Structure formats: C-alpha cells, structure tokens
Amino acid sequence: KNQVEQSPQSLIILEGKNCTLQCNYTVSPFSNLRWYKQDTGRGPVSLTIMTFSENTKSNGRYTATLDADTKQSSLHITASQLSDSASYICVVSARFSGGYNKLIFGAGTRLAVHP
C-alpha cells in the first residue's frame, strides 16, 4: 500500500534553533518527493522537489534530503524564525503508465516557533 508517514506530528522550538522533520514512504514506482509549507488557513506552497538521483536540495534556510534506498526524507530548518510556524507536508509522487503521476500526501508536521 502506498503510504507516507511523517514525524513528529507536532513540534515546538525556540526562535533561532534548528529542527529536522522526518518523512518515511512506501510508494512505488517512485517518481519524486516534494516538501510543502502550509500556513494556517492557506494553501500549501512548494519548498523543494527531489527526484530519485538527488540526495540534497536547499531553498534558503530549508534543506531537504532524500535516501531512496531506505525510502526516507528529511527537512532541516536552520535558524528558525517565527514565520516558520506552519505545517510541513511531505508528498511522494508515483508514476504510472501514460505519464500520470499519483500524489500521496503525508498528514504533515505542525511546527510552532516560539520567541
């Protein structure tokens, strides 16, 4: 069964600290993995996308890693800011015949950054 599991479910950190969010998946055939940031009451915004051959992808203070062998990904946030408070969603894409990609969404990690 295609599944995406994220941990922790929620996390509280102090402003300026680093944190790492985890994503484990059992999706096949794997196409790519994307991390989204979703502010409360808003739509998700893409942070990074990685294909099978990519190990690391950065976007400012956000760095995503991918280990396709163990089917794990992480999102590392450096020097957190209050504006980083949001839900972070891991999405894995499975490619099927005809070029259609099916997306499997994780439930997200809710991050709260406190001053």
Place this chain on the structure above:
Amino acid sequence: DGGITQSPKYLFRKEGQNVTLSCEQNLNHDAMYWYRQDPGQGLRLIYYSQIVNDFQKGDIAEGYSVSREKKESFPLTVTSAQKNPTAFYLCASSTAGPSNQPQHFGDGTRLSIL
C-alpha cells in the same frame, strides 16, 4: 501576479443543499485538481481534469461533481449525497506533461454544516 483564486473562503451548507466552490486560475495551466483536507490526514484527491471538457474521478469522488467548460475554471459542487462535507477544500493546477502534478494551490474554502 498569476495564481489560483478560490471563493468563497468560508461556506455553510444546510441539510439537503448543494453548494458550489469556485476555482479560477490565470496561470494558463492545462490540469486542475480538487483536494479535500481533514485534520490529521493527508490531502485526498476528489476530481482532476487534464484538459477542457474532460475530468476523472479521484480517490473520494462520491457526493461531488465538477465541470471544466473553460481552461481557467474548475468549479466543485458538493451535493447532498456527501454526508460528511465539513472540510477544507483546496484547488490546484499544473502544467500538463510527464511530470503532471500540482504545482500551485489556492488558499482554500472551508465548508461547514449549519
């Protein structure tokens, strides 16, 4: 600025009533999608459309209907057959092609039952 506009932001439905959620995009994207988001769960696909006048059911299409008469518009109707419609509804769009997947999301419509 290009983007996706969803309206209304909040919507209330009475028993036995159909309601329609609007989704408009000016990104010139061919494909559009509707997702439902419930607390503690990942987004689930309701319907998607890869081209005008064509659409396919997603994983949870029962109780919903869509139309795609224009490239820019993909309205979703929540019918009275949907017994648990309270959720956050997200519309998305993407370019067509081999990497056909949502790239842009709207800011959602929150639907509640009166």
